[in-house]
Amino acid sequence: MTELLAAARATLVRHGGAGHGLRFGLLLVVVLVVAAVVLIQRQRRKDRTTMEVASPTAASGDGGPTVAVVGLGEPIPSGHYHFKDLLRSEWTKLRTVRSTAWTLLITVVLGLGISAVATAETRSHWASTPAFQHVGFDPTATSLIGIFVAQFAVGALGVLAMSSEYSTGTIRATFSAAPSRLRVLAAKLLVFGVLAVVFAEAVSFASFFLGQALLTSPATHATLSSPGALRAVVGAGLFVAALGLLAMGLATMMRFTAAALSAFVGILLIAPLIVQALPTSLSQDIRRFLPDRIGATILTTTGSNPFAFSPWVGLGVLALYVVGVNVVGAVLLVRRDA
Amino acid sequence: MIEARGLTKHYGAKVAVDGLSFDVRPGVVTGFLGPNGSGKSTTMRMIMGLDAPTRGTVTVNGRRVGDLRWPLREVGALLEARAFHPGRTARAHLTMLAQTNRLPTRRVDDLLELVGLSAVADQRAGKFSLGMGQRLGIAAALLGDPGALLFDEPVNGLDPDGIRWVRHLLRGLAAEGRTIFVSSHLMSEMSLTADEVVIIGRGRLIEQVAIGDLLARSAHQFVRVRSPQAGALSDALEREGAAIVLEDDGSLSVRGLDATAVGEVAATLGATLHELSPQSASLEEAFMELTDSSVDYRGATTSPTPTEAP
Numbered sequence: 051m052t053e054l055l056a057a058a059r060a061t062l063v064r065h066g067g068a069g070h071g072l073r074f075g076l077l078l079v080v081v082l083v084v085a086a087v088v089l090i091q092r093q094r095r096k097d098r099t100t101m102e103v104a105s106p107t108a109a110s111g112d113g114g115p116t117v118a119v120v121g122l123g124e125p126i127p128s129g130h131y132h133f134k135d136l137l138r139s140e141w142t143k144l145r146t147v148r149s150t151a152w153t154l155l156i157t158v159v160l161g162l163g164i165s166a167v168a169t170a171e172t173r174s175h176w177a178s179t180p181a182f183q184h185v186g187f188d189p190t191a192t193s194l195i196g197i198f199v200a201q202f203a204v205g206a207l208g209v210l211a212m213s214s215e216y217s218t219g220t221i222r223a224t225f226s227a228a229p230s231r232l233r234v235l236a237a238k239l240l241v242f243g244v245l246a247v248v249f250a251e252a253v254s255f256a257s258f259f260l261g262q263a264l265l266t267s268p269a270t271h272a273t274l275s276s277p278g279a280l281r282a283v284v285g286a287g288l289f290v291a292a293l294g295l296l297a298m299g300l301a302t303m304m305r306f307t308a309a310a311l312s313a314f315v316g317i318l319l320i321a322p323l324i325v326q327a328l329p330t331s332l333s334q335d336i337r338r339f340l341p342d343r344i345g346a347t348i349l350t351t352t353g354s355n356p357f358a359f360s361p362w363v364g365l366g367v368l369a370l371y372v373v374g375v376n377v378v379g380a381v382l383l384v385r386r387d388a
Numbered sequence: 389m390i391e392a393r394g395l396t397k398h399y400g401a402k403v404a405v406d407g408l409s410f411d412v413r414p415g416v417v418t419g420f421l422g423p424n425g426s427g428k429s430t431t432m433r434m435i436m437g438l439d440a441p442t443r444g445t446v447t448v449n450g451r452r453v454g455d456l457r458w459p460l461r462e463v464g465a466l467l468e469a470r471a472f473h474p475g476r477t478a479r480a481h482l483t484m485l486a487q488t489n490r491l492p493t494r495r496v497d498d499l500l501e502l503v504g505l506s507a508v509a510d511q512r513a514g515k516f517s518l519g520m521g522q523r524l525g526i527a528a529a530l531l532g533d534p535g536a537l538l539f540d541e542p543v544n545g546l547d548p549d550g551i552r553w554v555r556h557l558l559r560g561l562a563a564e565g566r567t568i569f570v571s572s573h574l575m576s577e578m579s580l581t582a583d584e585v586v587i588i589g590r591g592r593l594i595e596q597v598a599i600g601d602l603l604a605r606s607a608h609q610f611v612r613v614r615s616p617q618a619g620a621l622s623d624a625l626e627r628e629g630a631a632i633v634l635e636d637d638g639s640l641s642v643r644g645l646d647a648t649a650v651g652e653v654a655a656t657l658g659a660t661l662h663e664l665s666p667q668s669a670s671l672e673e674a675f676m677e678l679t680d681s682s683v684d685y686r687g688a689t690t691s692p693t694p695t696e697a698p
């Protein structure tokens with residue numbers, strides 16, 4: 051992460067200061083934010099028109115001897131509550147809190163916005179940079195920097211989807227309605243995981259195409275059939291989604307929002323610094339296991355780092371972390387009092 | 389029907405619930421009474437399978453809640469006030485719960501209507517007053533039309549209107565044949581709502597008794613006597629086997645003799661009586677007496693002042 055950002059900054063510096071490309075990028079960010087806010091507001095207005103107009107005191111001012119309870123009017127069905135009922139419930143939970151819309155919005159804005167800024171900026175100073183500096187230019191990675199930054203938003207969403215149940219006490223209602231904790235956890239992971247993958251992939255592809263479109267001639271640009279490009283775009287989405295699931299696992303383990311968020315950010319930002327402080331021989335060997343290097347390798351299509359796993363192996367290592375953290379979380383979830 | 393057998397919960401060295409056994413029958417409101425920290429909430433969480441008992445078992449309709457096929461349709465619970473995401477609307481909160489047990493969407497509307505939250509159904513629950521939050525919790529408990537219901541201090545923080553509403557609701561639910569278990573640390577509230585009470589202190593069962601029996605037992609518990617010759621009179625009464633307490637206001641509280649006997653002792657002595665009145669300890673005092681040795685946290689003043697019988 052840090053190293054990739056440094057590379058991006060170097061690219062920008064190499065190609066000169068802020069030009070019309072930066073202005074274009076910022077404009078795009080603003081347009082996207084405005085569009086998203088308008089969409090959210092419109093949805094909310096639509097929700098509000100479905101509101102009923104009954105006085106809340108209608109049932110409260112009851113002075114009679116009993117309050118008749120509306121029966122369900124159907125016998126208890128055969129069978130039992132099913133995993134798909136839990137999936138439906140988890141989806142409702144996820145889409146009915148604002149933090150979901152906000153974090154996804156931030157993902158889009160960062161993903162596309164930073165991508166636009168980085169690529170447009172490169173293009174605008176292409177002609178004024180010496181040719182030898184164009185050699186190592188990685189159009190794919192440059193266009194994917196944004197989605198790579200958006201990992202924090204997706205991670206925050208993963209943490210909150212779990213930790214907010216504890217901080218608000220909703221977890222007691224959840225487990226009262228569905229006492230099978232492992233199934234609830236599985237449903238939560240699956241629903242969030244699918245959302246995260248679909249969304250991160252969409253943003254990843256969108257920022258790739260946007261970035262390449264901005265890298266007009268004479269700047270070099272990539273297509274999906276360029277070596278490593280498709281892998282980088284698909285991999286970036288998977289990488290961010292996997293980090294989201296890792297974050298959710300941390301939240302299951304720790305239950306507190308602040309603790310889980312700190313752990314998540316710590317793994318991505320602090321751990322590399324600590325490892326860097328170790329003797330070089332050791333630090334390079336350890337560094338390859340850290341998610342930030344795994345992510346950087348996935349995005350990169352030019353050259354290769356000898357101190358990194360190859361992209362798919364790296365993704366596999368990350369998947370192991372995700373499984374490990376979530377297994378520990380699941381064991382604690384079952385063992386602990388809710 | 390809720391059956392607890394030897395229910396025990398340790399939190400580290402702390403014994404929160406200690407070998408609790410009781411039955412909660414359908415068709416009546418069963419109160420769950422105990423001073424602060426006596427283990428009521430812990431017991432309710434164990435009934436719902438949220439906290440694992442250290443020992444013992446508790447079942448609803450013969451099964452552990454964790455083994456129920458449609459938990460919401462069999463048992464509902466209001467465990468704590470405001471147990472919902474403040475950013476979620478009342479409708480969304482109920483909807484996500486309803487979906488877990490495949491309850492129809494109209495059920496959510498019905499319950500919002502029942503608890504009087506229809507008009508604010510699409511507002512974020514974080515803005516709700518304490519009373520509205522409590523109503524939302526009650527709606528969640530009733531969602532699956534369950535035969536058994538637990539309410540942990542449901543009237544906490546409610547205004548008199550709200551308290552009356554809850555009281556009527558509980559009685560109505562019991563009248564429909566449901567099993568109703570409702571905790572409180574106020575005997576006065578229970579005497580108006582419950583038919584039967586399970587009384588605990590320090591996590592132990594003190595007794596399970598019908599409210600009527602408790603009232604009858606505590607009636608005419610002592611006689612208040614006022615006399616200028618209080619000293620001589622109390623000596624004479626003690627010789628007759630009475631237990632005497634000299635109250636702050638100078639009156640005597642006489643236990644072990646009824647008013648007639650006290651009057652006769654006074655007559656024999658030739659003592660002047662300014663007052664001779666049988667007193668009934670209130671339910672609150674009966675409760676305090678029962679739990680006296682098991683109160684965990686008490687204030688500085690502990691001696692109950694007697695009140696007139698109604």
Ligand SMILES: Nc1ncnc2c1ncn2[C@@H]1O[C@H](COP(=O)(O)OP(=O)(O)OP(=O)(O)O)[C@@H](O)[C@H]1O
Binds near residue numbers: 428
């Ligand atoms: N999760 C926990 N960890 C440690 N101790 C606990 C926990 N929950 C409850 N206790 C302790 O167990 C005892 C019983 O608590 P509980 O909340 O069940 O009492 P209560 O009867 O509901 O009290 P109140 O009337 O104040 O609500 C208390 O001493 C409490 O401090």
Ligand SMILES: [Mg+2]
Binds near residue numbers: 429430
């Ligand atoms: Mg309590």
